[in-house]
Amino acid sequence: METLYITHPACRLHEMGSWHPECPDRLDAINDRLVASGLLDFLQEETASPASDADLLRVHPAEHIAYLRGHAPAEGYFQIDPDTLMNPHTLEAAWAAAGAGITAVDAVMQQTHRNAFCAVRPPGHHARPAQAMGFCFLNNIAIAAAYALEQYGLERVAIIDFDVHHGNGTEEMLAGDPRVLMCSFFQHPLFPGQYQHPPAENMVNIPVDAYTKSDALRALVADVWVPRLLAFRPQFIFVSAGFDAHREDDMAQLNMVESDYAWITEQVVAVADETASGRIVSFLEGGYNLSALGRSVDAHIRALAKL
DSSP, X not given: OOEEEEEXXXXXXXXXXXXXXXXXHHHHHHHHHHHHHTGGGGSEEEEOOOOOHHHHTTTSOHHHHHHHHHHOOSSSOEEEETTEEEOTTHHHHHHHHHHHHHHHHHHHHXXXXXXXXXXXXXXXXXXXXXXXXXXXXXXXXXXXXXXXXXXXXXXXXEEEEOSSSOOHHHHHHHTTOTTEEEEEEEESSOTTOOOOSSOOTTEEEEEEOTTXXXXXXXXXXXXXXXXXXXXXXXXXXXXXXXXXXXXXOTTSOOOBOHHHHHHHHHHHHHHHHHHSTTOEEEEEOOOOSHHHHHHHHHHHHHHHHTO
16 A cells, blocks of 8 residues: 555544634544545555654754643633644644654655655644644644755655645744645635745745635746746655635635545656656645545545555
8 A cells, every 4th residue: 555544543533623614523524534435445554653852952942842741721721822722632633733744755765655645734835933823833844844855865845735825834833844845826816924035045935815726826836836846856755735726615715625635636646757756755734624535535635645
């Protein structure tokens, strides 16, 4: 089985209130869809090993880790900002979500699997070096990328982010690092509104207007992302896989559907096959309409697994 499916029970225990869209039901919706479609039968499932503090410290300062631990509630919630809260299980879930990427990198680099999808929460791409925000506490994808670069001596890794919101934390952590190329599009203006302009040389982050059609988004991928990726020749590709640009998701106003996510994933797989021996690790980020989320993740993983 080429594709590894990684999750952790703690990721269902973190929650921020019954009103909150970033809820445990998201993982249940994904799992239910994969079971119903039969796709789960073609994946090998693995439980993530939690990240170590050393893993986190490659991109987060010790003060950030201490802040999270120091404010973790024994009961109820601790509010970091109006949309980002910790409950008694948040730290376990966040460390597991970050650790999923480490687990996935090891599996892919050791060639037990060609690629992996991390069905984890909390998400990560808004987490800044010393600030939790936007539902995110630790920057899962930056942690995994830094681990791959250091542990396996890679020289070039790419990060793809197709969440409807800009991965501001990822950009802040990795802008200017010549070993990393980040490619994204995101609706603008929209939260978090922190993308760097002009961008660093290694950042291909493209703001798009609300209601941009999916054919225009596909053109950006084909005409901008893919040439930059092929020129960079990454040895490993990481994906911040947010599905809140789906037309049924009311978090924003883009118009993607499942076939668009499959098509983008196919382009990423083609680049990985050419330059990176197929090595891809994908992380769940956004996506809040439960039905659209389940269907979109199914399409994304099918493209990863070439099914």
